[in-house]
Amino acid sequence: DAKTTQPTSMDCAEGRAANLPCNHSTISGNEYVYWYRQIHSQGPQYIIHGLKNNETNEMASLIITEDRKSSTLILPHATLRDTAVYYCIVRVASNAGGTSYGKLTFGQGTILTVHP
Amino acid sequence: GAVVSQHPSWVICKSGTSVKIECRSLDFQATTMFWYRQFPKQSLMLMATSNEGSKATYEQGVEKDKFLINHASLTLSTLTVTSAHPEDSSFYICSARRGKTGSVYGYTFGSGTRLTVV
Numbered sequence: 430d431a432k433t434t435q436p437t438s439m440d441c442a443e444g445r446a447a448n449l450p451c452n453h454s455t456i457s458g459n460e461y462v463y464w465y466r467q468i469h470s471q472g473p474q475y476i477i478h479g480l481k482n483n484e485t486n487e488m489a490s491l492i493i494t495e496d497r498k499s500s501t502l503i504l505p506h507a508t509l510r511d512t513a514v515y516y517c518i519v520r521v522a523s524n525a526g527g528t529s530y531g532k533l534t535f536g537q538g539t540i541l542t543v544h545p
Numbered sequence: 546g547a548v549v550s551q552h553p554s555w556v557i558c559k560s561g562t563s564v565k566i567e568c569r570s571l572d573f574q575a576t577t578m579f580w581y582r583q584f585p586k587q588s589l590m591l592m593a594t595s596n597e598g599s600k601a602t603y604e605q606g607v608e609k610d611k612f613l614i615n616h617a618s619l620t621l622s623t624l625t626v627t628s629a630h631p632e633d634s635s636f637y638i639c640s641a642r643r644g645k646t647g648s649v650y651g652y653t654f655g656s657g658t659r660l661t662v663v
Contacts, residue, residue, distance in 0.1 A: 472654030535589040
């Protein structure tokens with residue numbers, strides 16, 4: 430799976446948009462970009478994923494550059510509860526080929542702190 | 546949907562004893578489960594991958610005789626830390642992946658188990 434690079438930490442004011450970047454310059458054509466977050470002392474929570482088109486769900490938006498070498502996770506209106514470690518992971522889709530059961534490899538992630 | 550229950554949420558045990566952690570997929574069948582370990586201020590480190598009915602595949606450096614994994618059914622996997630020592634104190638997290646007919650984001654994580662060995 431392609432390696433990702435994320436800033437160690439970021440701050441965001443409550444109510445503002447939080448934009449978390451991720452570099453994945455060695456991504457392959459069949460690899461998706463996944464975002465998870467981990468609130469302190471809890472298991473990771475799925476946020477969003479995408480292949481090449483921008484994606485949006487009730488939690489966030491994912492913007493992937495045209496060359497797919499980087500992406501940005503956007504939390505449109507950050508709240509204090511969004512304070513967490515955000516992980517950008519690149520890998521083949523979990524149901525690719527039907528027999529793929531590849532593992533998720535976590536990097537260091539970005540510590541996002543949302544302050545009042 | 547897609548809920549993974551992990552139990553216990555925390556446990557304190559004496560050095561030399563064994564501890565069993567359970568991971569259950571409540572509303573789906575998990576053909577594959579993953580076990581992670583997380584030390585303070587560090588990221589999740591994959592320990593092993595288990596498929597229902599077969600032996601677990603351990604990551605390099607993880608002692609298979611110390612961390613026993615059983616995945617006897619499609620909804621239950623257990624991790625047993627044998628002869629625990631203080632250096633095994635950590636946050637253990639399981640993840641369950643749905644079968645091949647599941648959604649593309651079919652990794653669901655448990656809430657984790659805080660193990661403290663005294």
